[in-house]
Amino acid sequence: MTCFGPCLFMKKIFLKFLGLVAVVLGTVGLFLPVIPTTPFLLLAAWSFLNSSQSLYNWLMNHRVLGLYIRSYVEYKGVSRSHKVFAITTLWLTMFLSMYLVDKVFVRLVLGLIGILVTIHLLKLRTLSKAEMEELDKMRRQGQDRLSQQV
Secondary structure, three states: OOOOOHHHHHHHHHHHHHHHHHHHHHHHHHHOOOOOOHHHHHHHHHHHHOOOHHHHHHHHOOOOHHHHHHHHHHHOEEOHHHHHHHHHHHHHHHHHHHHHOOOHHHHHHHHHHHHHHHHHHHHOEEOOHHHHHHHHHHHHHHHHHHHHHO
16 A cells, blocks of 8 residues: 555654664663663664665764664674673673662573573574674764764
C-alpha cells in the first residue's frame, strides 16, 4: 500500500519518533549492558533513512553512535576497546545486581545472561587498527560533506 499526503506525513512522524526512541535506548545500552546497543541503533538508522535524511546523516556521522553502526554493518565486528568496555560494564552491573538481589534464582539468571552476552561479544570479529582508521576516515568525510551542504 502506497501512502500519500497526510498518510505519508504521519508515517514520517512515526518513524522519526521510533528512531529517536531507538537512539535513546541504544545510548542507554552503552552504559547498561543488559540493553543491547547495536540493534537499537540499527533500528534508528533504518527509521531515519525512511523519514529524515538530516537525522540519518546526524546518526551515521555521530562520533560514537555512527561508529557502532558502521563497524557492525560494514565490517561485521567491533573494536577491541568496545569489547573490553562492554564486557567490563556488563559484569560490573551484573555483580552489582546480583549483590542487591536476594533471590538465588534471579542471581543464576543474571549470571547466565552475563555469560551468554559475553560469549556473543567475544564471537564478534575484532576490527583491526586499519579498519578502525578507515571507519574514522569515513566518518570525517561524512561530516565534511554535511558541513558543505549547510
